[in-house]
Amino acid sequence: MGPFACILAVLPAILGAAESTTVTLLKSDDRVRVEIGGQLFTEYIFGDGASRSYLYPILAPDGTPLTRDFPMKQTPGEETDHPWHRSMWFAHSFVNGVDFWNEKGGDQGNSPSEKGHTEVAGTVETVDGPTGMIKVSDNWVTPAGKLICTDNRVIGFHADATGRFIDFEITVHALADTPLVFGDNKDGTMAVRLAEWMTMPHKVKGVDTGGSGQIVTARGDSGNAAWGKRADWCDYCSPRNGTTYGVAIFDSPGNIRHPTWWMARSYGLFGANPFGQHDYENLKDQPHAGDYTIPAGGSLTLRYRFYFHTGDTTAANIAGHYADYASGH
Numbered sequence: 001m002g003p004f005a006c007i008l009a010v011l012p013a014i015l016g017a018a019e020s021t022t023v024t025l026l027k028s029d030d031r032v033r034v035e036i037g038g039q040l041f042t043e044y045i046f047g048d049g050a051s052r053s054y055l056y057p058i059l060a061p062d063g064t065p066l067t068r069d070f071p072m073k074q075t076p077g078e079e080t081d082h083p084w085h086r087s088m089w090f091a092h093s094f095v096n097g098v099d100f101w102n103e104k105g106g107d108q109g110n111s112p113s114e115k116g117h118t119e120v121a122g123t124v125e126t127v128d129g130p131t132g133m134i135k136v137s138d139n140w141v142t143p144a145g146k147l148i149c150t151d152n153r154v155i156g157f158h159a160d161a162t163g164r165f166i167d168f169e170i171t172v173h174a175l176a177d178t179p180l181v182f183g184d185n186k187d188g189t190m191a192v193r194l195a196e197w198m199t200m201p202h203k204v205k206g207v208d209t210g211g212s213g214q215i216v217t218a219r220g221d222s223g224n225a226a227w228g229k230r231a232d233w234c235d236y237c238s239p240r241n242g243t244t245y246g247v248a249i250f251d252s253p254g255n256i257r258h259p260t261w262w263m264a265r266s267y268g269l270f271g272a273n274p275f276g277q278h279d280y281e282n283l284k285d286q287p288h289a290g291d292y293t294i295p296a297g298g299s300l301t302l303r304y305r306f307y308f309h310t311g312d313t314t315a316a317n318i319a320g321h322y323a324d325y326a327s328g329h
Helices: 001-021 318-327
Strands: 023-027 031-036 039-045 054-058 088-092 117-120 124-128 132-141 149-160 165-175 178-180 190-191 202-204 207-209 216-217 231-239 243-252 260-262 270-274 292-294 300-311
Touching: 023 124, 023 132, 023 149, 031 149, 031 207, 039 149, 088 165, 165 292, 190 243, 190 300, 216 260, 231 260, 231 270, 231 318, 243 318, 292 300, 300 318
Parallel strands: none
Antiparallel strands: 023 031, 031 039, 039 054, 054 088, 088 190, 117 132, 124 132, 132 149, 149 165, 165 300, 178 292, 190 270, 202 207, 216 231, 231 243, 243 300, 260 270
């Protein structure tokens, strides 16, 4: 067989492999559907009336849902606490005295009583390819319509033989005449609420519940001890029907206060928060230790990678994947 014939022989396999990881984005009035190889991966939902945009569902390659359904739909056996924990999102609970994380009466006494929301500003742009991309801008506003700040988001989606990835980059802009303060509070910031079966064993109203999940950080903190600790990455994984699934979040080395603190809870809330120092380190006499001010007219960019994998933390080589990510950031 000659060289040209050899190329023709392997070309279908090469094209098939490329096609299986091609990302296609389909935009409608209130969301962008993200498909990998023609299969639903997630949707970026921005116009359904929720207080912020979010990604839901998030599916493993075999179709297994990795995030909680509530409050988007009711699923038997799921907890219905914290209805503002919509699958995967970016928000913070103290931004110039307005709470963009909780809703209504959530976290009374610990976060501002005024609850804000974000609104898409302008056109949602999409790009297909080996890496699919969403580009969008948001306004952060109070219930009365007062503008607090704006942001630009670039969200990338890709896959390889080891799993699926979401790269989330957000640049927050202070208004031209007003500094922007991200206040020190535990409720934030780049977060996901995992499926019920992925959670650690925990109690709800004194009753044992949850799955067989485990939390591990890059520094070796595990289980409940991971909450409030700093590390390059954090991984949350659990077995289901003979397969172990996991969700890891990588903190970019270029982010402020890297390595970040982790808001990792046994009930499945899992997020990176660079603004919660006094809560996480129990600095009760320093309630503003973690405050961060963007000067008037200035901006702050934060970058995170989500890695949706199979196998536990060791088998999925989370440390190696993080090293590859960090080398480019």
